Amino acid sequence: MSDLSLHETVSETPVEAQLGDYFALLKPRVMTLVVFTALVGMIVAPGSVHPFIGFVAILCIAVGGGASGALNMWWDADIDARMRRTAKRPIPGGRVEAGEALALGLALSGFSVVLLGLATNFLAAGLLAFTIFFYVVIYSIWLKRATPQNIVIGGAAGAFPPMIGWAVATGGISVESVLMFLLVFMWTPPHFWALALFVKSDYGDAGVPMLTETHGRRATRNHVLAYCLPLVVVALGLGVTPIGGWIYLATAVVMNIWFLKGCYEIWRRTEAQAEADNYKVEIRTFKISLYYLFAHFGALWIEAALRWGGL
Template identity: 80%
Template sequence: MSDASLQSTTDYEASMGDYFALLKPRVMSLVVFTALVGLLVSPVPVHPFIGFVAILCIAVGAGASGALNMWWDADIDAVMKRTAKRPIPDGRVQPGEALAIGMALSGFSVVLLALATNWLAAGLLAFTIFFYAVVYSMWLKRATPQNIVIGGAAGAFPPMIGWAVATGGIGIESVLMFALIFMWTPPHFWALALFMKSDYGDAGVPMLNVTHGTRTTRNHVLGYALLLVPVALGLGLTSVGGPLYMATAVAMNAWFLKGCYDIWKRDTDAADADNFAVEKNTFKISLYYLFAHFLALLAEAILKTQGLGGW
């Protein structure tokens, strides 16, 4: 990537909003929510102030990852319609600024988390930032159609970090929360990729639908959705689960699986005919899916404080 090729020809002065956009706030909100749930459902109570500092560090770390990703991917972001208005390709923030912000926030978030909580949580946060910025962004994304499968681990670590903040360790519950997000990521992103194919193809990103075609992608969407079901239900059988979570998991998995099945049974002609209506709808369902599962875990934790939740 050439910084010079991305320099703005104007003297635009970046605003706070431009710098905040570098942090990918929508992604950050999901990270914060899942990390918070991981912290609150753990069996060890955390002082509210320590919990606040921990979640702040995780949010800042997620923002650092976003800034580093935007710095590295600025060349392909400029090609894709979905990302062309991001701060760097749009000329509102210079690449060097994004790199400096990403590095500074990375160091700040990891060190503060270590001082406020424990080194395991800080180590997991550091590894998450490294995995997203280096392993996924710099290597996997442009190297293999399995980019989103392996790279999905970066987005799956936050609840495990939250759990580690509280407990100082790793439990089957945090592993399954990690696995839930990890297995959810491929069908979620491939549903998006099916109706954004031209964007990825133009940018030279080897998404599965670009390299292996839509039929293979549709097969993978359904396959991963099927593998996701036992993970979601298995989480409900652990100490953080309960009847409310299990009911939510059964309903949401049935809904999401139906959407993925509808994607699988279609062909390109049918998708073109209705402008990928099924794919777009299933992508929306996938957003509700993850939120509902973690909200149900949080509700179970609240009910347990009243002697009502859990098995």
């Protein structure tokens, strides 16, 4: 499929691209979470990483995450142009050509994977390559437009960075790194679906089968609680591994009680009740979810710092 046919809805008005437009292709807000969880995964792992090697590794992971974003925007330019939330992105806004985004994404993908392999080890590079492949091919191209569980599948790509960070430091995979993966993976659905319940989306018009569109809002509320329950188990389980500790466990208990309470309230409400108070519970629960991951990974970082200090 040619770029022209794929993106025929993109603006035809030529606009000169700025450096910021190319940076926007990399989805910098998403990259922030990628970098943070990868950095914590590397820091809490046993052993040590030379600061310069660590910097290069995090740079490669950030660039790889950005490459995924550029390739995702290239493929999704047609639906981005039909949704209010994304219509002003660089490609549908007519500031960047679809082919430019594709070339940038491919170049950055190759650069990040090869450099990470040379600087650290090939397991870390392989995980980064698989993450990019998973997000672009498995999620964006294959399943995003095919199943209402798309956000669950897409969440797996966002969950790999702490495993990559761990592999950078250890050259391997462990129970701890798998649990960090699961923490991000299980967090993504209730985080996103809480948002979907109070934000009027146009995914249906764009042909994207989001759960709220295909199964309704009652089913979405059920799914929010259904994914939150195993999330609590994973979060607390991480606390009894060697990278956990009393600070992490205390943080996890507080955050999970807070988040679970919000998800339970979302589940028990009817749509009429939510509309009557302007979705206050859904909005509050979504805001809690924004703090949730940073609190957990921040607590893991503190635990590692205490171990370094011999405390």
